[in-house]
Amino acid sequence: MTMPSAPTFAETAAEAWAPLTGWRARARSAARAARIRLAAMQQGPQTAPFVRCLYSHAVFSDTVPTFRAFLKAAKQEGEFVDTPTLRAIIADGKASDGRFFHLSFDDGFASVYEDGGPVMEEERVPYTMFVATDLIDADPETLNSYFAHMPAYRARVRTLDWPQAKAAAAGIGEIGCHTRTHARLSKISGDPVRLADEVAGARAIIERHVGQPCDSFAWPYGTATDIDDAGRAAIADAGFTSNFSAVRGAVRPGATDVMDIPRHQLEFHWPLHELMVWARGFREA
Structure with missing residues (x-):
């Protein structure tokens, strides 16, 4: 993907997300859509207890109506909780009649704060933004390099600046850590100096700019192969008290590892x- 050197950015979802190309990709997408539509017809509102973590990347101006409708619909089925409450629910380990959602956003895009933030404030939905610190206030060359390795995007997306991050944390938002450079931890685990910089170093940067403790981490790319024992140890050694994946699954109080949510x-x-x-737990084991 070739990025222009001028600081131009996608400001809508239509501008940001790359369209599907090739008949195989379109066929897979159509089949997936059919399965999900069938599941939607079969599912009903959630009435049994659950704890479910949801994450996204952006809320653009053209998706605000859907975002608001989703929050209102989800609130009819469960309560949105912040990360400390989520950790307490997991640690409690007791059967509960509660139904809980946790909402987070990866990569630190400005649209989450600018377009989604007012909606979440209005609906009183707490949220976490996991930021890669080197992308905050980043120069065009840094952003070009990042998005060149992100084929899901057709154009660059603006990232937060530090005043926005601080303002989000002063409201109902939380600023969590997503490394410094969006590093794949399993690829750098043989370099303990860089690993510590990406994890503990990023935490220190966040706390210096935001002025609040940073306790939550989400490892970039999010699959089981994107982290290893060295990466997990670095996250624990840096003092994080929760660690989030991008692996779909149910959160089970008393059983889920708070360092692998x-x-x-x-x-x-x-x-x-x-x-x-997905909010109702489609394909949970």
Whole structure:
């Protein structure tokens, strides 16, 4: 993907997300959409207890109506909780009648704060933004390098600046850590100096700029192969008290490892029925 050197950015979902190319990709997408639509027809509102972590990347101006509708619909089925409350629920380990969601956003895009923030404030939905610190206030060359390795995007997306991050944390938001450079931890685990810089170093940067403790981590790319024992140890040694994956799954109080919390991905340019399918735990084991 070739990026222009001028500081131009996608400001809508239509501008940001790359379209599907090739008949195989379109066929897979159509089959996936059919399965999800069938699941939506079969699912009903959630009435049994659950704890479910959801994550996304952006809330653009053209997806605000869907985002607001999703939050309102999800609140009819469960309560959104912040990360300390989530950790307490996991640690409690007791059967509960509660139904809980946790909402987070990876990579630190400005649209989450600018377009999504007012909606979450209005709906009183706490949220966490996991930021890669070197992308905050980044120069065009740094952003070019980052997005060149992100084929899901057709254009660069603006990232937060530090005053925005501080303002989010002063409200109902939380600023969590997503390394310094969006590093794949399993690729750098043989370099303890860099690993410590990406983890503990990023935490120190966040706390210096935001003025609040940074306790939550989400490892970039999020799959089981993107982290190893060295990466997990670095996260624990840096003092983080929760660590989030991008692996779909149920959170089970008393059983889920607070340093390996599963999350369901959803993006707000998807249709509302599809968002609710994942919010209701589609394909959880």
